[in-house]
Amino acid sequence: MLAVKNLQAGYDCLQVLWDVSLAVEEGEFVALIGSNGAGKTTTLRAVAGLIKPAAGEIFFLGRNISGLPAHLISRLGLSFITEDLNLFEAMTVRENLLLGAYSQRDDRKVHTSLDFILNLFPILLERRNQLAGTLSGGERRMLALGRGMMGTPRLLMVDEPSLGLAPKMVMAVFEALKVLHGQGVTILLVEQNVNNTLHLADKAYVLEHGRIVLQGASAALLEDPYLKETYLGRR
Amino acid sequence: MDLSIIQNLLVTGLLRGGLYALMSVGLALVFGVMNICHFAHGEYYVIGAYVAYFAYALFGLNPILAILVAAAASFLAGAITEKLLFYPLRKFNKGEWVMNAFLLTAGLSTVLQSIFRLSFGMKYMGIIQYWDATVSIFGMNIAVDRVVAFGIALVAIGGLWLFLRRTRTGRAIRAVSQDERGAQLAGIDLNWIQTLTFALGSMLAGLGGASLLSLSPAYPFAGNKPLIASWFVVTIAGLGNVEGAIVGGLLVGVFESVSYYLLGQGWQDVASLVLLILLLLFKPAGLFGTRVKSVWE
Amino acid sequence: MTTSEPAIPPRFRPIVWLRARLDNLGFSLPFLACVLILALSPLVVREAYLRRLLVTSLYFGILAMVFDFTGGFINAVNFGFAGFVGLGAYIAAILTFYFGINPWLAMLAALVASGLVGFLTGLLTLPLRGIYVSLMSWFVGMTLGALTSAWEKVTRGARGIIVPPLFESVTILHHFYILLGMLLALYVILRLIIRSRVGLAFRAIGQNYEVARASGVNPIKYKLINFTLSCAVAGMIGGYYAYFVGIVTPDLLDLGHTMEVMALSFIGGSGSLIGGVFAAFLFIPVFDSLKRLMQYRLLIYGLSLILIMIFYPAGLNGLYQKIKSVFKLPKRKKQ
Numbered sequence: 001m002l003a004v005k006n007l008q009a010g011y012d013c014l015q016v017l018w019d020v021s022l023a024v025e026e027g028e029f030v031a032l033i034g035s036n037g038a039g040k041t042t043t044l045r046a047v048a049g050l051i052k053p054a055a056g057e058i059f060f061l062g063r064n065i066s067g068l069p070a071h072l073i074s075r076l077g078l079s080f081i082t083e084d085l086n087l088f089e090a091m092t093v094r095e096n097l098l099l100g101a102y103s104q105r106d107d108r109k110v111h112t113s114l115d116f117i118l119n120l121f122p123i124l125l126e127r128r129n130q131l132a133g134t135l136s137g138g139e140r141r142m143l144a145l146g147r148g149m150m151g152t153p154r155l156l157m158v159d160e161p162s163l164g165l166a167p168k169m170v171m172a173v174f175e176a177l178k179v180l181h182g183q184g185v186t187i188l189l190v191e192q193n194v195n196n197t198l199h200l201a202d203k204a205y206v207l208e209h210g211r212i213v214l215q216g217a218s219a220a221l222l223e224d225p226y227l228k229e230t231y232l233g234r235r
Numbered sequence: 236m237d238l239s240i241i242q243n244l245l246v247t248g249l250l251r252g253g254l255y256a257l258m259s260v261g262l263a264l265v266f267g268v269m270n271i272c273h274f275a276h277g278e279y280y281v282i283g284a285y286v287a288y289f290a291y292a293l294f295g296l297n298p299i300l301a302i303l304v305a306a307a308a309s310f311l312a313g314a315i316t317e318k319l320l321f322y323p324l325r326k327f328n329k330g331e332w333v334m335n336a337f338l339l340t341a342g343l344s345t346v347l348q349s350i351f352r353l354s355f356g357m358k359y360m361g362i363i364q365y366w367d368a369t370v371s372i373f374g375m376n377i378a379v380d381r382v383v384a385f386g387i388a389l390v391a392i393g394g395l396w397l398f399l400r401r402t403r404t405g406r407a408i409r410a411v412s413q414d415e416r417g418a419q420l421a422g423i424d425l426n427w428i429q430t431l432t433f434a435l436g437s438m439l440a441g442l443g444g445a446s447l448l449s450l451s452p453a454y455p456f457a458g459n460k461p462l463i464a465s466w467f468v469v470t471i472a473g474l475g476n477v478e479g480a481i482v483g484g485l486l487v488g489v490f491e492s493v494s495y496y497l498l499g500q501g502w503q504d505v506a507s508l509v510l511l512i513l514l515l516l517f518k519p520a521g522l523f524g525t526r527v528k529s530v531w532e
Numbered sequence: 533m534t535t536s537e538p539a540i541p542p543r544f545r546p547i548v549w550l551r552a553r554l555d556n557l558g559f560s561l562p563f564l565a566c567v568l569i570l571a572l573s574p575l576v577v578r579e580a581y582l583r584r585l586l587v588t589s590l591y592f593g594i595l596a597m598v599f600d601f602t603g604g605f606i607n608a609v610n611f612g613f614a615g616f617v618g619l620g621a622y623i624a625a626i627l628t629f630y631f632g633i634n635p636w637l638a639m640l641a642a643l644v645a646s647g648l649v650g651f652l653t654g655l656l657t658l659p660l661r662g663i664y665v666s667l668m669s670w671f672v673g674m675t676l677g678a679l680t681s682a683w684e685k686v687t688r689g690a691r692g693i694i695v696p697p698l699f700e701s702v703t704i705l706h707h708f709y710i711l712l713g714m715l716l717a718l719y720v721i722l723r724l725i726i727r728s729r730v731g732l733a734f735r736a737i738g739q740n741y742e743v744a745r746a747s748g749v750n751p752i753k754y755k756l757i758n759f760t761l762s763c764a765v766a767g768m769i770g771g772y773y774a775y776f777v778g779i780v781t782p783d784l785l786d787l788g789h790t791m792e793v794m795a796l797s798f799i800g801g802s803g804s805l806i807g808g809v810f811a812a813f814l815f816i817p818v819f820d821s822l823k824r825l826m827q828y829r830l831l832i833y834g835l836s837l838i839l840i841m842i843f844y845p846a847g848l849n850g851l852y853q854k855i856k857s858v859f860k861l862p863k864r865k866k867q
Binding site: 048050069070071074075079080082084085086087088089090091095098099100102103147148151 | 403406407409410413414416417418419420421422423424425
Binding site: 327330331333334335337338339341344346348349353459463466467470474504508512515516519 | 670
């Protein structure tokens with residue numbers, strides 16, 4: 001579904017990605033892990049169209065999307081939940097969700113999605129008329145997730161959803177991702193929390209200094225000595 | 236103070252304030268969504284005035300139709316300006332956006348005023364009135380023109396409000412003003428929204444110019460006063476705050492009415508300046524707070 | 533180990549030293565050449581009318597430079613600039629016309645007056661976002677304009693105040709060299725300020741407010757110094773204008789004049805200080821020689837400003853830097 005080939009990208013004068021190649025098949029739960037500054041967010045941004053790749057190609061559903069503007073990529077069915085969430089603070093939960101389905105013209109389908117998401121995340125149902133800016137950290141994450149799901153995307157990319165959350169909320173977020181995956185959503189997850197992530201994902205890519213250094217099925221990676229030592233802190 | 240005087244001041248103040256609100260809402264919208272300090276806003280008022288003049292006085296269109304044509308013309312003018320100037324600015328000049336955009340509008344204002352002057356000369360192109368009638372409000376005789384202008388302002392503002400609150404595109408506009416990246420990722424085409432917003436703002440200004448034609452004739456520098464007034468309102472109400480601009484416009488209208496009555500023309504300007512100074516001292520974010528990133532650097 | 537430059541033969545050393553000193557003051561060789569040409573131009577340009585053009589260009593050039601001192605360095609566009617210039621002009625005119633005060637003293641008073649108003653305006657708005665400075669200075673300029681029109685008793689309204697000349701038997705040539713001297717002096721002073729610690733603070737603030745503040749720079753203080761200074765000097769130049777033109781009228785404070793200076797400053801290159809002077813010498817004589825263009829003056833300024841903003845924000849100065857880098861010869865390192 002998503003194929004990234006030899007991606008090079010960066011910001012202004014700073015190149016961050018040197019050679020990133022990864023693939024996500026339909027229905028998979030793929031993780032992109034690495035430490036701070038490895039380039040995980042940059043990768044997602046390049047795929048989502050927020051930054052232009054310097055080199056390499058990105059294919060989504062068979063189409064070459066490298067260089068397309070972000071809003072068009074979003075309309076193709078690629079949803080990106082950023083680390084900052086980019087919520088519309090002065091709008092209600094409901095309005096935020098409705099905007100998630102912006103590209104959907106059919107009003108009925110929009111409301112079907114809305115009902116579905118509100119059911120999936122009861123917190124959101126409860127706070128649907130509350131301003132997004134007044135929600136707590138975990139609730140905002142849920143809203144961002146819900147909003148990202150409103151357009152019934154083919155691929156959901158999530159950037160560090162557990163960052164800054166209390167452990168209980170972290171579990172809730174991962175639960176939500178699991179549920180979504182169970183519903184058939186393809187997910188590309190970027191995380192620093194390697195242990196939890198590997199237990200959730202089917203396969204993973206490890207990014208270091210802008211390059212993929214390790215990849216494979218999660219189960220295999222969990223046994224990999226390099227990974228264990230570097231990211232799990234055990235021999 | 237005599238009750239009838241208060242009524243008088245209130246009514247004239249509100250009538251004037253309605254038009255201020257109309258102009259200011261357009262300005263607040265452009266600032267809130269596009270982060271542009273629009274100094275050419277008055278010129279779109281003038282475009283509306285000129286078009287309405289030609290439509291009504293030269294082509295003999297019915298007043299309402301003339302005003303609508305003027306509104307459409309200003310909408311178009313705004314859209315063209317945005318595509319011609321701000322779109323390239325976004326593409327080519329990634330630097331200090333606020334400053335550069337502001338300077339661009341300053342240049343634009345000069346250019347448009349020169350174009351008006353060179354095309355139509357320094358003549359005042361006005362009409363005596365659209366409707367030869369007065370209406371009685373609270374025992375005062377008020378020209379129908381004024382009342383209709385106020386009515387148009389109300390309808391336009393109300394329409395805009397509904398548009399922003401209830402429609403998908405209106406919601407998209409609000410989204411862009413709050414978080415551009417979030418809007419992009421939701422599939423919203425930023426360029427299109429920005430063109431639309433600027434066109435809307437210009438249309439509102441043009442409506443003002445067209446409906447007030449009998450009171451304020453069209454001539455090249457006719458945009459200066461509306462520009463000053465709308466910036467005054469927007470600063471007092473809070474930069475980028477659209478709802479605040481509505482209330483602020485009405486308040487400023489009444490304020491000016493009262494201070495004009497009490498102090499006379501010359502000192503009324505001083506009173507406005509004093510008000511502005513007091514506001515910046517105590518409530519720089521405006522009476523209703525700004526909707527833009529922050530007031531402090 | 534440093535690769536050593538070939539040793540400079542003794543007879544060249546003073547020249548190299550001089551060049552380095554001049555470079556520090558902002559006078560590169562090409563620039564010095566321009567100054568020389570300008571200084572000697574009255575020998576070639578004989579007609580009073582053409583000389584007047586030179587003086588006008590100098591006048592606008594100085595104003596553009598002063599404008600750039602704020603616009604280009606602390607990112608504050610003084611939208612009421614003409615008001616401060618006009619205030620200075622009126623103060624000087626009033627003092628000399630009513631009280632017979634010596635022009636140079638009057639100009640000093642103008643400097644103080646405009647500086648004071650600038651200080652107050654800046655005090656109120658510099659802690660806020662840049663747009664507030666522009667807004668407030670715009671309103672202040674407007675109010676000053678309204679005041680000069682309305683306060684007829686003092687300003688004689690639209691009739692204006694006739695101002696006696698700077699001194700007996702003053703000629704255009706005097707004005708030319710006085711203004712040239714002012715230009716150079718101001719350039720050196722402003723440049724020294726920019727290069728000093730104070731100037732470093734300006735640029736730090738202009739570039740990144742938060743970081744500047746975090747590194748202990750008190751942004752407000754420096755912005756205020758900058759803004760006050762620029763308004764003060766604007767007032768002084770306005771005062772000079774009064775003696776040069778001989779009459780001060782309210783339209784001096786019109787927004788259009790601010791636009792002219794602003795356009796010249798940005799076309800010349802924001803932050804270059806001297807770019808505006810070149811722009812002035814480019815635009816003003818051209819406008820004058822093509823008489824028909826005078827009508828279109830503001831239109832062309834506006835268009836130029838727009839085009840510069842979109843396509844070439846670095847302005848004339850940027851162009852110059854580009855040309856310099858193309859022709860770059862391996863330079864000797866500064867001693």
